[in-house]
Amino acid sequence: MGVKLLLEKAHVEGIRSYEVYRREGGYRAVEKALKTMSPDAVTEEVKKSGLRGRGGAGFPSGMKWSFLAKPEGVPRHLVCNADESEPGTFKDRYLMEFLPHLLIEGLIVSSFALGSNATYIYIRGEYAWIPDILEQAIAEAKANGWLGKNILGSGFDCEIYVQRGAGAYICGEETALIESLEGKRGNPRIKPPFPAVKGVWDRPTVVNNVETLAAVVPIINMGGEEYAKIGVGRSTGTKLISACGNINKPGVYEIDMTISVEEFIYSDEYCGGIKNGKRLKACIPGGSSVPILPANLLLKTAKGETRYMNYESLSDGGFATGSMMGSGGFIVLDEDQCVVKNTYTLARFYRHESCGQCSPCREGTGWMEKILKNIDSGKGKMSDIDLLWDIQRKIEGNTICPLGDAAAWPVAAAIRHFRDEFEWHVKNPQECLTRNYGIAHYADPLVIPA
Amino acid sequence: MVPFSEEKLAKVREIIARYPEGKQKSALLPVLHLAQEVHGWLSAETMDYVASLLQIEPIEVYEVATFYSMYNLKPVGKYMFEVCQTGPCMINGSDDIVDYIKQRLGIGVGETTPDGLFTLKTVECLGACGYAPMMQLGKHYKEHLTREKVDQIIEECRKQAGQLN
């Protein structure tokens, strides 16, 4: 069993309630921070912990906090990003649903560090039942003196509010989220200025992911240095992985980033192997925007070394032969899945979610969707494959926000690693309607062919 | 268009108080959710009413209501089946679930049954990929869908609607 810092108590009966959470040692981090530490000391611990943003980009959280501008007399805000809309990702939902007090505790400590007297949780609108759970936890925390005015006699005031989005993946991007919080369309802003200087209502703002802010609790409890000893290299602490697709045990797992991808997929502690005894074909290891990898490149790097479930190892080989940890949305495809169809659904997703501000993203995503749909339904031409490649190249790096890249990468990786499957669709327009291409040369290296 | 009840108006005031003085426009998304709870969808009159509550221009409401996929800009059935069709749900059989619902209800995607009871929609990833295939029904998710489970859900909705009438 690996170390559990976030989900350790997830199965304690009644942990959603304040009494049980407190009995199990909850709110100790608030006590420690507000009674014995300065705000800067809290930030310092987060820096020492090596914690990296769990929302997808993996930017060091302590450093991000230290960038927050602190002009005299201007209020600052912490905003918790609970928009969680990247296909394959459902870990924040798990945290909020089952351990709401852990998030609230993390938010109080983080708000103290940043000097945020009004902190907002922006949650995707579809998670419509979760605000009730969070608001209940907030009310309980307030009733017990952990929120409100002059918390624990520290002189620090804090309120936490929950705001629902209304169905827009783009509002997970931090500047779109800020626009949405201001009651506008979720159009990402041009940076700079960065939110750390001009965020919500033009005030300095830090936007952090749910899991990042929950991780502040064990960091303060155990100290940054101890936290940094868990994991490996620059992948410190634990990471939540939401695993889905053709596996025996889909769900949310906490890993300490030292385990191999093979162990994660095949051991009973985690995914429990591929469903129905099938073979592994491919995997998107960090949410739909990161490159898909065929089984051979997933389990081992191009150099033939074991691939591990951490930031560095998953990205080993760059985009040519590697992928990314991303948001931790781990999507497994078995031998019966069609990479073309899967890529088509993702392209459709990005077209649907493009805010439409930049022409490469607005036009390119629609174009890619159309071409992929044609290839998938046996109406593609060979030249379409090169055209797809061309379009994704022209989107990447040419847009206001990274959604353009997020839309380009899955298409690029699918063509890079599965070109033969695309070509097979074009050459076999009838057959591709009735059967899938199968596993071909990138067969699961763990299975010795009969 | 029915104006908000006193209770809802109190809720609106509570929401506005979450934001700094003069930033009441920030309450727009939550207040549109409230309006949709009352009316089921957002008509132009409803949006104008919301604009007046928040003291903003109607256009500011329209541009937001048209941006977010959860706001219904035309009437929908009492029960809206929003089936996720993105990659992870697709590889777990969401196509079959959509087809089955179409056949059971005799409607296509985006349509409402003549009795006004059901609307079928396809949506993109709802953050339930590990519990696929799935759909959203009102405030809650229905996960691990099978044909049998779809039958059950339709049955339950019909029963509930019967009791309500």
Ligand SMILES: Cc1cc2nc3c(=O)[nH]c(=O)nc-3n(C[C@H](O)[C@H](O)[C@H](O)COP(=O)(O)O)c2cc1C
């Ligand atoms: C299109 C797009 C969608 C995003 N969606 C999310 C999201 O749902 N949740 C999230 O935490 N971060 C999301 N991000 C990343 C945020 O912009 C931001 O980097 C993150 O919230 C920072 O938090 P962290 O440093 O704690 O990871 C998204 C980014 C992009 C470009």
Ligand code: SF4
């Ligand atoms: S890249 Fe796409 S989503 Fe991002 S701002 Fe441009 S059009 Fe909008």
Ligand code: FES
């Ligand atoms: S793909 Fe359907 S819920 Fe994520």
